């Protein structure tokens with residue numbers, strides 16, 4: 001994935017802490033860790049077959065971040081005709097860091113924010129971004 005823009009696509013996950021962690025990890029990648037190397041799009045645009053969103057995922061590496069086993073992000077990308085290069089279930093990051101249980105949804109609390117950092121840092125390593133933060137572990 002080193003030389004292309006990577007599309008990181010979190011699920012909608014409203015009201016679910018792991019959905020929120022996926023979304024915040026995406027923003028961390030775009031704004032802090034991999035500016036210019038990561039982009040995203042609205043999942044709903046893929047669902048309605050928006051041509052620009054479909055072309056974006058078809059023509060670039062894609063990482064989906066799902067907040068539960070429904071895998072909405074992965075399934076929507078597959079429905080658009082693309083197999084994600086990496087399909088992450090956010091809860092797997094928590095399984096490696098069980099001391100970091102999110103304490104809320106919109107405000108994830110310090111443990112949840114740490115999980116955001118860890119997940120984003122792991123993905124930054126995979127995307128091969130020049131700037132990396134500490135705290136990497138398996139996603």
Ligand code: SF4
Nearest residue numbers: 011012013067068072
């Ligand atoms: S994967 Fe789960 S948390 Fe995410 S949008 Fe679908 S049902 Fe909601």
